Amino acid sequence: xxxxxxxxxxxxxxxxxxxxxxxxxxxxxxxxxxxxxxxxxxxxxxxxxxxxxxxxxxxxxxxxxxxxxxxxxxxxxxxxxxxxxxxxxxxxxxxxxxxxxxxxxxxxxxxxxxxxxxxxxxxxx
Numbered sequence: 001x002x003x004x005x006x007x008x009x010x011x012x013x014x015x016x017x018x019x020x021x022x023x024x025x026x027x028x029x030x031x032x033x034x035x036x037x038x039x040x041x042x043x044x045x046x047x048x049x050x051x052x053x054x055x056x057x058x059x060x061x062x063x064x065x066x067x068x069x070x071x072x073x074x075x076x077x078x079x080x081x082x083x084x085x086x087x088x089x090x091x092x093x094x095x096x097x098x099x100x101x102x103x104x105x106x107x108x109x110x111x112x113x114x115x116x117x118x119x120x121x122x123x124x125x
Contacts, residue, residue: 001026001114002024002025002026002028002029002032002098002113002114003024003025003026003114004022004023004024004096004097004098004114004115004116005022005023005024005116005117006020006021006022006094006095006096006116006117006118006119007020007021007022007023007119008020008021008119009094009119009120009121009122010120010121010122011122011123011124012086012121012122012123012124013123013124014086014087014088014123014124014125015085015086016086016123017082017083017084017085017086018083018086018121019080019081019082019083020036020080020081020083020094020096020119020121021078021079021080022034022036022078022079022080022081022096022116023076023077023078024077024078024079024098025077026077029074029077029098030053030074031053031100032053032098032099032100032113032114033050033051033052033053033098033099033100033101033102033103033106034050034051034070034072034079034096034097034098034099035047035048035049035050035051035096035097035098035099035106035109035112036048036049036050036070036079036081036094036095036096036097037094037095037096037097037109038090038092038093038094038095038121039092039093039095039118040091040092040093043092045095045109046061047061047106047107047108047109048060048061048064048068048081048094049061049064049068049069049070049081050070050103050106050107051070051071051072051079052103055071055072055074057103058070059103059106059107061107063089064083064090067083067084067085067086068081068082068083068084069081069082069084070082079096081094081096083121086121086123087123088123088124088125089123090121090123091121091122091123092120092121093118093119093120093121094118094119094120094121095115095116095117095118096115096116097109097112097113097114097115097116098112098113098114099111099112099113100113
């Protein structure tokens, strides 16, 4: 079993940066691909980024490509989401999640086995 805890959210002005972290418990973290999702009030949850178990493969939603970077440190059981050039429309609760499915499935939230509680990111204009 994997337990996930996000941190690093906060209030930032448009154009600013944040680095989200997702700390995982359990010895099997390095066998899971990890995803970041977000959900804004009144909107459906959406895929943001994914990273393979080894960290060699990454995937991004078009809306964040070129601004966000996902990475992981398996020695620290942690996955990161570096957010640059933030926009007000990036405001949402951000969740990390773990899956053993391949990259074709990363954008589908139902394919993830474990979820964190989320961290709020608010971008002011």
